[in-house]
Amino acid sequence: MSAFKKELSDEEKTTYMRALICVLGGKNKLSDEHKSYLKHQAEEIGMSAAEFRKVPAPKNSDELAKEIKKIASVCLRRFILREMIMLAIADHEITDEEMKTIYAVGINAGIKEDKINDFFIWAAKGLEWQLEGECLIEK
Secondary structure, X not given: OOHHHHOOOHHHHHHHHHHHHHHOOOHHHXXXXXXXXXXXXXXXXXXXXXXXXXOOXXXXXXXXXXXXXXXXXXXXXXXXXXXXXXXXXXXXXXXXXXXXXXXXXXXXXXXXXXXXXHHHHHHHHHHHHHHHXXXXXXX
């Protein structure tokens, strides 16, 4: 578990979970797999199932960005953005809408576009590494 997850305040826990929900398109669009993933993330950060059920989806990326921007630690803001990117590419692809949302949230939360680009490059490298590993197994 990331050290950041251990240090989140209650408000930051809610923001973190709202960021993940945002990437997945909102609570109404969650598959069973996504629900299970989110419940696991809530448990990891010390949020009870009852508390998680009360977490509302953000109305839009601007609302989420304003919430993230309130977080004093730039490292924690970057951590949340990184987690959003990792979740977005977990299915080995990323939609234009997911990218648009992540960039909007990141930039409006005060994270420089170059840093967001670096996260996407890092994520793409990780994805390539995973796919190469699959190819090695298959051959």
